[in-house]
Amino acid sequence: MPESNSLPTTGTSIRPITGAAPSTEGRPRHLRPVWFVLLLLIPCLALTLYYYQYGVLTESSGGSLVPSTSYAFVLLLINLDLIGLVVLTLLLSRNLIKAYFERRHRLVGSGFRAKLVAAFIGFSLIPTVLLAFVASRVVDKAVDVWFSDQIDHVMRDSFEVAKMHHAGHMTVAVNSARAISQEIFREDLMAPTQRDLLIAAMARARADHNVAGVEIYSAKMETLTKALAPEVPGQVIDLPIGQLVLQVINTKQEMTSVQEASNGRLIRAGVPILSSANRSEVDGVVVVDSYLPESLLAKMEGIGQRYAEYKQMRAMKNPIKAGAYLFVAVVTVMILFGATWFGFYVARSITVPIQRLAQATEAIAQGDLDVHIEAKATDEIGTLVESFNRMTADLRAGKAEIESANESLRRSNVEIERRRAYTQTVVDTIAAGLLSIDRQGRITTFNPSAERILGIWGDRVGNRAANEVFKEFKLDLFQTAYDRMLADQRDTLSLEGQVEAQGKVLTIGLSCSRMKDEAGRDLGFVLVFEDLTDLIKAQKAAAWQEVAQRIAHEIKNPLTPIQLSAQRLRKKYFEQAPDFDRIFDEGTQVIVNEVGSLKNMVDEFSKFARMPAPQMAEGSLHDVLREVIALYQGAHKDVEFLADFDEVLPSVRFDREQIKRVLVNLFNNGVQAMNQKGRLWVTTRYDGKRRRAVVSVADEGTGISSEDHEKLFMPYFSRKRTGTGLGLAISRRIITDHEGQIYAANNQPRGTVFTFELPV
Structure with missing residues (x-):
């Protein structure tokens, strides 16, 4: 019987978990030649059966006394099979001899091993030998039946019948x-x-x-x-x-x-x-x-082919019997060998796990958690080994989780620092000024562009209260935006105004947004602003140049008929024309009408140029809309006014007269586009997310062409023969002063819809 650390072990062993090479202590060294011999013997047995059945029996020809190549190869394979069986027998004898000497030396567990192996050999020997004897007799009888004279007569008669049929x-x-x-x-x-x-x-x-x-x-x-x-x-x-x-x-x-x-x-x-x-x-x-x-x-x-094969197989009757006897013998030896080997395996599966548990416990006591006992047993010993493995796995997992948490925290810190550096680089390099305020109302960010625009160094405002900084540096526009964001609970706000900085008055465009985290919690505000002074100057210069060109064009239109009427009057006067009175009346009437047109145009321009600041007051847009609708319903009987008001629309701060003027301009455009006949839709809607009051006026007139869409709100642009081109420009100016927006689009299926929005 081999010692405990060299017995066959398939049930229990100790191995490290990590990449360290597994220890060879306790590995069954004699199993290597056993498995090696088995890996060679099993294919040899399979090849022997295959070539014997499909090589020797099919290649042998009747009457030939010379063995075929397959027959010689089968003999070689049979010799290899015998050699393998002899080697396995020697290995088995080696185990039995070791078991005998271990029993004599009274080693721990040797008596139990010896009894268990003897029991397996005894229980398997008697039925195996009996089975081998019965199988041999059955094989002998079966071969005699297969190659009996009756079967030979049947095969020969079938062959003769086939020949006679042909x-x-x-x-x-x-x-x-x-x-x-x-x-x-x-x-x-x-x-x-x-x-x-x-x-x-x-x-x-x-x-x-x-x-x-x-x-x-x-x-x-x-x-x-x-x-x-x-x-x-x-x-x-x-x-x-x-x-x-x-x-x-x-x-x-x-x-x-x-x-x-x-x-x-x-x-x-x-x-x-x-x-x-x-x-x-x-x-x-x-x-x-x-x-x-x-x-x-x-x-x-x-x-015919089956009859020829049968004659060849009948000639190999004795070799077939010998092969069958050999196969039964091999199976018998394999059963005995398996029973003996299984006895050693079961004995080892009971005694060795205790020794492995002791070794593993000692390793864990020394701080080595990378130990695992492999066990395939399902009895109490297997349960004990599994519990021990779960304990070491929990200890190892706890240690790994701590190490992983430390590594994850380190990576998170590196990633946060990288993102912070990247964000700081973006903030420092953008051309717009950026100012952020946290939830406590303190300024946390003031980028270099903000320092350049406002002429204030960042170290003078950093980590200070925003209200205190705005008051100290007279940043009233910033204070107004901050107060309105707090009061109205807005998410965004855009303002434009003037700020005095570095001894100059700057026009600042300011956008304020509320910062929130992924959970929707409020983190404060970020204010982004730009210096629009030069841009506004350029825009004003371009706008007034456009206005001057259009005024010159509009003045030339009435001057031409005035000049022609005066020239006609002068000619008729010197000619002493008999119809001079009629010509005089017509000419002077033309001059009076064109001068009146010039006066109306100048008056409209004066109103546009001297537009007063809106007088804001809390009120209802619906009241103004009903008033304008009632005014137009009385004057235009062929126009149907359809109103659809949103009842949840709250009150709005606006200049009543200026908004009324915007509505009159939009109603006039709609009625004239429909030639005083059709339907006009007036709707209101409350956009709660953007906190905007939305008013739409739609008609079913001729609509807007694509080339006129961009010029619609420019001064002195009109497609109407009697229009001044200032109505929509004035409307846009009023809505802009109310911090709103106005835009136009084509109505479906035809017509135009004008929409303006006012902040609530």
Whole structure:
């Protein structure tokens, strides 16, 4: 019996968890040659059976006394099998001898091992030997039955029947050809005048003789008629026949031929037709076809092949018996070997795990948690080993979680620092000024662009209260935006105003946004601002240049009829024209009308240029809308006004007169676009998310062309013959002063819709 650390172990072993090389202590060294021999022996046994069945039995030919190559290879494999069995027996004997000496030296567990192995050998030896004896007798009886004289007679008779069937087809074809030849000779059907009768007679003869085809050829090898069975494939009937006909004509003897096709075999019998005038001459040839289908041929050939294989196997009767006895012997030895080896395995699975647990406990006590005991047992010892492994796994997992948490925290800190540096770089390099305020109202960020625009150094405002900084540096625009964001609970706000910085008055465009985290919690505000002074100057210069050009154009329009009327009056006056009074009245009327148009245009421009600041007051937009609708309903009877008001719209701060003027301009545009007849829709809507009051005025007029869309709100742009082009420009100015927006779009299916928004 081998010592405890060298017994076969498949149930329990200790191995490290990490990448360290596993210890070889306790590994069963003798199992390596055992498994090596088994890996060689099992394929050898399989190859022996395979080559014996498919090599020796199929290659051996009856009557040959020289063994085949496969037979020699099988002998080699049998020798290898015997050598493997001898080696396994030696290895088994080695274990038994070790068990005997361990028992004599009274090693721990050796007595239990010896008894368990002896019990397994005893329990397996008697039934195995009995099974081997019975199997040998059964094999001997079975082989004798397989190769008995009765089976030999059956196989030989089947082969003879197949041969006789083939010969029968040949006989039928020859006899049919003879009978048809005699019928043709007797009835003198070869005469040219009997051709139709010949064709009909051959069709009848084919059916009477039940053959595949009847073909008649003249002495000059001309085809006179063919009567073919429809079930015979065309490619079989089309096989060449000229050689057979020629031989029959030349030899004046009966001839047969067998022709192979891909889907069957064609048997042909050719018989000469004697001449009625001279019986030594031949008038033609009768060819009768007999068809053997492929399925029938396959069965006939299979019978012949099986009979040949059976004769070869019968010659190997004694070697087959020897091989069967050898196989039974090998199985018997393998069973005994397996029982003995399983006894060693079970004994070891009981005694070794305790030793492994002690070793593993000692390793854990020394701080090594990378220990795992592999156990496949399902009894109490297996449960104990699994509990121990779970304990070490929990300790190892706790240690790994702590290390992973430390590593994750380190990576998070690195990532946070990287993002902070990246964000700080973006903040420092953007051209717009940026100022952030935390939830406590203290300034946390003041970038270099903000320092440049406002002329304030960041260290003077950093970490100070925003209200204190805005008051100290007179940043009233920033204070207003901050107060409104706090009071109205807004998420965004955009303002434009003037700020005094570095001794200059700057026009600042300011956008304020509320910062929130992923959970929606408020983090403070961020204010982004730009210096718009130069931009606004350029825009104003461009706008006034455009206005001047349009005013010049609009003034030229009435000056032309004034000049023409004055020239006409002067001409009629010097000519002393008899209709001077009428011409004078018309000319002066034109001048008065055009001067009035000029005056209206100048008045509108004055209003646009001197637009007063809005007087803001809390009020209802719906009241103003109802007032304007009532005014237009009385003046335009052919226009239907459809109102749809949002009842949840809250009150709005606005200048009542200026908003009323915007509505009048929009209503005028809609009524004129519909030629004083149609429907006008007026709707209101409250956008709670953006905190905006939305008013829409839609008509079903001609709509807006794509080229006019961009110019719609520019001063002195109008497509109406009597328009000044200032109505929509004034409306846009009013809405902009109210911090709102106005825009236009095409209505569906036709018309225009004007929409303006006011902050709530």
